[in-house]
Amino acid sequence: MKPEHPKVNYGKTGVLIVNLGTPDSTSWLDIRKYLREFLSDRRVIEVNPIIWQIILNLFILNFRPSKTAKAYKEIWMKDKNMSPLRHFTEVQAEKLSKQIGNEKLIVDFAMRYGNPSIKSKIHGLQNKGCENLIILPLYPQYAAATTATVCDEVYRTLMKMRWQPNLKIIPHYESEPLYIEALKNSILKKIEEINWKPDLIIASYHGIPKKYFDKGDPYHCYCHKTTRLISEKYSDIEIKTTFQSRFGPQEWLQPYTDKTFETLPKEGKKNILVICPGFSSDCVETLEEICIQGKESFIQSGGENFEMVPCLNDNDDHIALFKHLILNNT
Secondary structure, eight states: OOOOOOOOOOSEEEEEEEEEEEOSSSSHHHHHHHHHHHHTOTTTOOSOHHHHHHHIIIIIHHHHHHHHHHHHHHHOBTTTTBOHHHHHHHHHHHHHHHHHOOSSEEEEEEEEEESSBHHHHHHHHHHTTEEEEEEEESOSSOOIIIIIHHHHHHHHHHHTOSSOOEEEEOOOOTTOHHHHHHHHHHHHHHHHHSSSOOSEEEEEEEOOBHHHHHTTOOHHHHHHHHHHHHHHHOOSSOEEEEEEOOOSSSOBSSSBHHHHHHHGGGGTOOEEEEEOTTOSSOOIIIIIIIIIIIHHHHHHTTOOEEEEOOOOTTOHHHHHHHHHHHHTTO
C-alpha cells in the first residue's frame, strides 16, 4: 500500500512588501540585537569581516545602542508599542490586501532586519499555498546595501526550501510616474499647510559610503534622477539633493544634509522645506534625524522656518503606486 502524500496547499500567489526593519522595543538589549543584525550584513559594511566583527562587538555594540535607543524613544509610537516604520508598513500591507487581496492573492509584509523576518513570512506564505512569490523591496532607489540585501535574504531562504515558489522581485522605481506624482502632490499639500514660502526644498536621501559609488553602485544616480523628475513636475521652488545618516570616519556621498542645514542660513536660505524621497515610511532617520536634530541645527545656525514633508507612508497615492507595481508583475 502506497503511503499517503502529505497535504499540500497550492495555487496561490504571495506578495511580500519588505522594509528595512526596526527594533522590537526601545530597550538597550532590543536595540543592540537589531544593530548587530543590521551592522553584520556584509552588503552594509564592506570591510574585512574579521576586523569588523572585532570593532562591532568590542566597541559599537557596547556604546551605540544607548544613543540609538534615545533616538527611537523620541519617535516611538507608545500607543501602538511600535516604531512608525513598523506601523506604516503594516498599514500599507493591510490597505493593499483590501484592494487587491483575494483567495488567490495574499499580501503580507516583512522586515529585512528584525521582526517579522523575511524567512518566517516566506515560509508562512508557502504554507498557505503560495506557489508564486512577488517581493517588493520598499526602496525606490536601488543600492546594494538596501535592495540587494533583501534579495540576498530571499535567496538564502529559498536555498533551504525543498519546494520553492516561482519568484519575482520588483526592481527599483525611482522614475515611476506614479511615484514622482505622489512626491509632487505631497510637496503641494505641505506648502498649502504652511503660511510661508520656502526659499529652497531639500531632497534628503540616505547616504552610502563614496567607495560604494566608486565601485559602481548606481544609487547616487538614481537619487539625482528622482530629484530631477520632481523638479520637472514642480519647478516653482529649487530642489537640492543631499545625503544624510553617514556613519564612521570614511567619506560618504555629498553634499551632507546636516552640513547643508548649517550653511544655508549664511547663504540667505532661511526658510526651507525638506522631503525624504528615499524613505517609504517615516522612521528614525526622518522623524528624529531630520525633524528634530536637523531642525534644531538649522534654527541655531540662523534659519527661521523649517518643515518636513511627511513620507508617503500609507496615503492613497502611495498605495496606488504599490498596487500598480504589484499588478504589473503578477
